[in-house]
Amino acid sequence: MNDTHAIALALLDRSIRQQRSFVNRWNQPKSPLLFELVRALDNLFVGDMMAPPSVELSETATRSIQSFGVNSALAMMVPDELRIEDFTLFPSRPQIQRQADNLLFHCGILQRALKCRHELFHDLLNPTVRNFKNQRDKAIGVLLELHPKSAEYRSERIAYRSREWLQDLQYQADKPMEEALEKEHYAILPELVKNVEKYQNWGIAYQTSREIDDYFLEWGRLYLRRMWGQDLVGLDDRIGPSRYNEYLGVLVGLAGRAQKHLCYAAILSRRHPELDHRNLLTTFAPYHDFLHSLAKHLDADQLQIQQICESLTLSPFNKATHTVSGDTAWAPLIRSSQAHIILPLFGLEHSPFRFLLRDLKANFASDWFSAANRRERRWQSELEDLFSSRRWRVAARGVNLKHDGRILTDIDFLVFDEQKNAALLFQLKWQDPVGLDDKAKSSAARNFEREGNRWVEATSRWLETYGPEELGTRTGTRLNSETGILLIVIGRYTGPLFSADGLDQRSCWTDWATFLQSISSGSLSSLDQLCQDLNRRQQAVADPSYDESYAFPIGKLTVAFGMSLQD
Secondary structure (H helix, E strand, O other): OOHHHHOOOOOOOHHHHHHHHHHHHHOOOOOOHHHHHHHHHHHHHHHHHHHOOOOOOOHHHHHHHHOOOHHHHHHHHOOOOOOOOOOOOOOOOOHHHHHHHHHHHHHHHEEEEEEHHHHHHHEEEEEEEEEEOOOOOOEEEEEEEEEEOHHHHHHHHHHHHHHHHHHHHHHHHHHHHHHHHHHHHHHHHHHHHHEEEEEOOOEEEEEOOOOHHHHHHHHHHHHHHHOOHHHHOOOOOOEEEEHHHHHHHHHHHHHHHHHHHHHHHHHHHHHOOOOOOHHHHHHEEEEHHHHHHHHHHHHOOOOHHHHHHHHHEEOOOHHHHOOOOOOOOOOOOEEEOOOOOEOOOOOHHHOHHHHHHHHHHHHHHHHHHHHHHHHHHHHHHHHHHOOOOOOOEEOOOOOEEEEEEEEEEHHHHHHEEEEOOEEEEEEEEEEOOOOOOOHHHHHHHHHHHHHHHHHHHHHHHHHHHHHHHHHHHHHOOOOOOOOOEEEEEEEOOOOOOOOOHHHHOOEEEEEEEHHHHHOOOOOOHHHHHHHHHHHHHHHHHHHOOOOEEEEEOOOEEEEOOOOOOOO
């Protein structure tokens, strides 16, 4: 570490301490403050559905910073214990809105600074430190500019783009169902309009029916199908008190309720544009009444619904699990007291599966790892379907590679192209989704690289000793001494994140979504062409056409990431 790195880390450490002390002043967990915070979160993440988003650069930058402050703010406002207290529904006013927004903003600055500090500490950034004159007040401050060391640092963009492609694919498959639901929407719209009205001249109140609830249940099911990461657990796997598909059934019910509420809020907002969106988006319910209503709608046992909802609810009992992580706590439900529950929209609109899966893993570790041991077989079945034509011969079960009676490594899947006399050997890495959690992301990336390199070395060494013919014997495929052997390491959700210099180039490296996109683009004319296309996609991250950049103040320090600021 050079002097500039040391100075930059010292500046960040001092500013982070000051910012953390400043943020802790908000640490007053009370139900009204928690409710107003959730209103702010719904406005931040869902408000654009009620009105066009602002194009003001300063407001866009502020909202971006606020989006990083979710966990820290919730950690302070969710109570440490459930109290016996009444819930007072009050109108959201500008003064308390500013307080909630400021809390999110300063928590977001703290998290941004911690993210930069983490990346700087791991030598992923080049720092520059200089004095800087603020154009607004002409004050002299310290500017810390941070630039990514290489384009490889941003290679996760490939996985993100490919995931978006998968979501678009699901969207196209669901188009007929969506069109049918839209047609039904026009039929029931007059009833929806009649059912909703103002509450006390500032809020929202509406009636519903079984038919309306069933209609929005289908919207909830459709909406959730497009979200990433839900296939981490098999539908029939039992985790805790229920099977995974039963958790998903309750999640669909919650998503349907959220879609219904959002629809009613939009209708009322169009009728009364003077109403504040924060008073329309977020609501609450008596806890046991909510469970009874949900169980009745889903035709399920109320005790089972309660047990399942515990894994979908942010509460004093699990807030450490969900808010310590750097990944956003997309909570479908939030418990405010013994008698009441808050019904947010932001978690259900973004990634409720990550919240559910994190909770299940934390609370039912034994069941979770049993399910993890079974998921490789599901992946192998998906690969079998991809290579199902008569041209391909596959070994769809793991095959151990032994030397002197000792297992060196294994092959998770093998496909043999008889026309081209080539075989592709797979190593499948099914790591948990990590989202925005930088520490988890770094750990997953380094494990992916270390374990993948170990597999490439062990497999290559075994092939040098025994050759393709012996591999064919062990896998039941007709490989011969002239068979060309290719290797591939695939991450289910994320491929290699950092410099390709650390990856063994005797193998192709990618993620599952990119693999599927490559095959869909027509690169399966040969296994060699498939690997070439995947390598090309991985190298495409060197394209600097889009680079992340942002700036934020933290105390007397201004941090500029991926950009240079002029006096």
